[in-house]
Amino acid sequence: MNSKVSKTKLADIARAAGVSPMTVSRVLNGRGGASPETAAKIEQLADEMRYRPNAVARALKSDRSGIIGVVVPDIANPFFPDVIRGVESVAMQNGYNLLLCNVVESAERELNLVRILETHRVDGVILCSARLPDAALSKALQGYKAAVLLNRTLAPETAGSITIDYRAGAADAARHLLNLGRRKVAVIGGPTTSVGAAERLEGIRSAFLSVGADSPVVVHCMPDIAGGAAAAAELLKAHPDIDALICYNDLNAIGALQYCEATFRSVPKDIAVIGFDGITLGELVRPQLSTMHVDKYAIGELCMRMLLDRIDGKFIQHRIVVRPELIVRTSTMLEQQAISGQVDFA
């Protein structure tokens, strides 16, 4: 409206400095090609006029938005904020920002979000725990310059992939419980649509098979505390003799702990409980939760770094597997060990 200095755009600065917009663009992008005096005048004017480069125009012109789409199932699950922080730290160092989307465990919504992000011409996407079937996911990812999947694998030309070795991790967890002498083990299996959930089951079954034990009962549920509590209730009502639970994630495990506490079952004496992920919360609940731990922040960094490589057309590695590490805490501890399970403050 105001015709003088209104839009505070590049051309106004150019006019004020008596140079061409191109010169201003060059100076402001640090690409040189201007005398020190001209550059100084331009910088000063830009500052005075509170000029902010228009990233939208730049994106249109250059076909690079400087934005990375990140899709997570549920930001309220403490697993994902850690991952996001890792992603963000690398992204920010490289001049990218994050467009964050929550799927809330709905495949339909996931597809929708992937489309929307494409619309926004993000320079890449990181999909955490995608729930879509392979074919649909591949198709949805076609339009992207670069994509990285966490806990999911597709053809390497479609997307890079960082996966947690849930098979091995779950087998480790199962063996840990077997070593404790537990034989009536059940599984709180998380969402049916989760690929990671299926992998965990395979790992657990193979561990049981290799010692000649029966395959454990499985109940599926939402991957949160309430889901875990409900699943525990279902399992323990049907099979009161269960003496150990392997849970899809720590939230499910904590839900199970809650149910056990409410029904006066002692953990780990009556029932051992182990989770997955290694969220901080697991150290805070009582009994402290045993878990298959992964470094979520590092995984976030890995995702973003791989995505950056793909954006740059460098396909150095398209597959990274992270092995979870067993952390034994009170919820699966033998009694004599449990005594010394205290936090230490100097």
Add this chain to the structure above:
Amino acid sequence: MNSKVSKTKLADIARAAGVSPMTVSRVLNGRGGASPETAAKIEQLADEMRYRPNAVARALKSDRSGIIGVVVPDIANPFFPDVIRGVESVAMQNGYNLLLCNVVESAERELNLVRILETHRVDGVILCSARLPDAALSKALQGYKAAVLLNRTLAPETAGSITIDYRAGAADAARHLLNLGRRKVAVIGGPTTSVGAAERLEGIRSAFLSVGADSPVVVHCMPDIAGGAAAAAELLKAHPDIDALICYNDLNAIGALQYCEATFRSVPKDIAVIGFDGITLGELVRPQLSTMHVDKYAIGELCMRMLLDRIDGKFIQHRIVVRPELIVRTSTMLEQQAISGQVDFA
């Protein structure tokens, strides 16, 4: 490069359908002005050609990006994911997406992020717990079409504001502890730069003043678990007779609980501990944490709705105050009450 159908853009569809780009634009934006047959053909072609409207170009043209900037201090604090979910749900219903940024408790970085978001021409920002001084914050917000602050207030024309009544809440917490008979109360005060922290202190001091008690000792710290533990250590080493702690937030309180557990102080017998925020975590730790609870999801929704109004130029209300609610759990319970403090599963 490929000249036929390469860029899958609007003009290609227009060519293929034998109409003008404008007609395609109209159809694809559901603005009518085309015969049913033409519209059908266009829709079909758009689908076949896997056309995705270019939100960047649209944003440049219309000066509306469809993106909301959200700045939080620390996404790993469970307070914020809840808020974000509330924001996102309203945003998504209205066709907006979230550009999320983590400040990690640095005012400099905060300023930087606000600038970057401006560059991206977001349609509005929601700043959660801004740490910048008033003047700098006002200035940084000048370039925005719309802004809403959580837990901070500026001139209504600069930004809308949703605040938690920390003064009243903290006074309630203080009175609760006084009613319990505690007289050696100390405060774990959170970050010195937090405006909310100062408000809490005022509330606490006034509550103490009105019963003629001394103003409590205060120690500041980072608003996370480690910060709370460190602050508790500092306080209890200097003043071993402290019998209650009011904490900046639940994370600080949980840190304090950890320290108490490690140093064999019984909560609430030796020390009562109360937090702020009402994060789920507080119900999961033992003893369960008393807290001044606020509905974080609802607050997120409020923020986004207020922002939408401001984007539309409707300044219906520019200030909403949410009153926190005292939730008494085991960490400040009298012993006879504590017995029945159990979760109930049917």
Add this chain to the structure above:
DNA sequence: CTCGGATACGTTAACGCTAACGTAGATTCT
């Protein structure tokens, strides 16, 4: 002093989309 090559700029056009305006034909009204 002349020429090759820096240096310091300017011009043009295009990124994909749509507001604003224009027009031709069909329909309705008086």
Add this chain to the structure above:
DNA sequence: AGAATCTACGTTAGCGTTAACGTATCCGAG
């Protein structure tokens, strides 16, 4: 029948930026 209105489109231009290319000036080497 002529005017007024409506429908279904097309044309032009511009959002802010920058790649690509063009040009003028100056400086030192031969």
